[in-house]
Amino acid sequence: MTRLRPIVVAASLVSCLEIFDFSVFALFAGWIGAQFFPAAQPMTSLLLAVATFGVGFLFRPLGAIVIGAYADRVGRRAAMTRSIWLMAAGVAIIAVCPPYRVVGIAAPIAILVGRLLQGLAAGGEIGAAAAYVMEAAPHTRRGFLLSWQLVAAAVAPLMGALLGLLLSSRLSAESLAAWGWRIPFAIGLLIVPLGWYVRRQLPEDALRDAPKPRAKVPLVELYKAHGKPLVLATLTVAGRTVPAYTVSYFMPSYLTHVMHLPAKLGFLATAVSACVLILAAPLSGLLADRLQWRKPLLLVASGVTTLLIYPVFHFISHTHDTATVLLGVGLISAFVAPCSGVGTVMVLEAFPADVRATGTALSFALGVALFGATAQPIVTSLIQWSGNPMAVAWYAVPVCVMSFFALLFFPERRREG
Template identity: 85%
Template sequence: MTSLLMAVGTFGVGFLFRPLGAIVIGTYADRVGRRAAMTLSIWLMAAGMVMIAACPPYRVAGIAAPIAILVGRLLQGLAAGGEIGAAAAYVMEAAPHARRGYVVSWQLVGAAASPLMGALLGLLLSSRLSAASLAAWGWRIPFLIGLLILPLGWYVRQRLPEDPVHPAARSGGRVALVELFRSHGKLLALATLTVAGRAVPAYTVSYFMPTYLTHVMHLPAMVGFLASAVSAIVLMLAAPLSGLLADRLQRRKPLLLVASGVTTLLIYPVFHFITRTPDTATVLAGVALISAFVAPCSSVGTVLVLEALPAEVRARGLAFSFALGVALFGATAQPIVTSLIQWSGNPMAAAWYAAPACLVSFCALLFFPERRRER
């Protein structure tokens, strides 16, 4: 369990730089343009992947090896922190007003595709390679495959139309950060808290489930990877549907409140059945059920925050609130859950953290102001 805690801690350290990336790249997006910021973020992400994939083993580089891994994760966190704001703002501003929910929801489809590919690669590698080969060199393969995002992403972004928002609306790049927080501090705080309802279930169900099922429930690794894949597939299917539904409703908040409330109520019984009946069917059904209600919280929740912010601070406002929320709730989810299980010896400890976090998100949504901006 101590080794597992160190592993999930290394995964979480990348989230520490997300708020910084949100401020730096988000400000760049508001001042220079969304497309330019997305190009910058993909180069930083590629640099982080190169450092991890090419990192020499400890027996060769000594302490420099784990430091290189950490630096690579920090670069990835910096890139991801700024990417979400620039990309979401660009998509929403380019979309027809009546289809914003549907169009922005496709960002979640792309985000959910990453754990799906990760789960499939993990399943393939763990079934084809021995444990020794996987530890020696096989773990580098997913990072090398991930580098394909650089030429593909750069090609796509260079061919995107210019930013749909008029340059005059991007004067927010000259707005001081102090003024940003003074004018929109309450809204950003509420937006940060709403992230808990999607980050904690996502990182305890989609990302942590393979580790949880293997190390805590002692099920085959294949079951864990299948659970992660099922979660990603459900998110990819449910996100556009929830976006379409949100566009048809006069208000978005009621849909979000229902989804957030149901997620809060589902966490405990789902983990109860998984721990009491740890078979493949129970695990996959529980994971799919939670993921179906997390999807609206992620896709429609992003639109809610985007529309509440003016265009001149929209990219960095969304990026900062999301990055800070993920850093506070997503990055800590796996270490906290692992520590609770280690301390209590009870597999149900995962629900002790996830359910209250979702309740915090529900309460923040109650007070979040809903606006429908034309621009």
């Protein structure tokens, strides 16, 4: 474990910063929309902002193909370093871009370019980093060690939510809308020096099951030999990302701009969701390592998550009570944790080393792009069209049902080395 600790910490730390940089856009979408997508109706500005957030996901599959294939051909560490520079460029553009009233149409175009660069970086990140940790770990500890990738993913919105709470408490509403929302993006630029230093320390020869450098294109081999698990893995990702993006990332905008509740409550809900994920992920990883088969645990977690979505949003939209909001968000997050952490282990083990980074990154990127990225624009459009805050569940529940059946047919292959 002593040898593995710096590997897990390094991979998780920079993954946390990359996810923070990618996801903080969603937490401040309402304020970004007003600055870069002004419209007569505030909901229209919010819709354009969350649509731009979703556009970043469209480039995640391309990032998964390019960076994931690079990781499978050249090495995991080299691929992770490339993703850092792409993410930093996207964050810098968003952090310094002048608003629409200053530069006109160039402002939303620049924000779009920044999101696309972030999408490229995030798309390849999960495959390279997760494959690196898995291949360095003994098979009996994979669930627990890879759970720290989910902890890192949960710490990212927690950092953003805490910053949101601090900024909304210390700044006036006008200052937060004018320039305060830029502060998290400026902080996110720390990924450059910290990420470069940490990942330069990672040894490539620590991996037990890493592929040898080669000229063969992993994507072609993946498509020909592993098409079925790739499709099913993509569909299973929907069951994690849709609850995560509607509960964790969309909650500040939902409670503030749809339910007209204080901004502090929205950020607090995201913080509670993140804290539950941080606590639940290692526990579910430990449990998964003790089970002969992981799929039953995932089926239970996926099924309960699906059943919880409608009643949770019903109570949130009808009671407006702080305790009810936080309890509902916490319950869903507790069951999303094993779906995300243990689900990633099962997908990694389903692909051989030669296409592992590409297969894992591409299935995750496609799942997020097709379902997670569309979640916020779709539910915002449904709410605007129907005037019903419960429209969130109209999208989330059917997607989670589909994901449950994909998981049911997913071929679990627990590898011993």
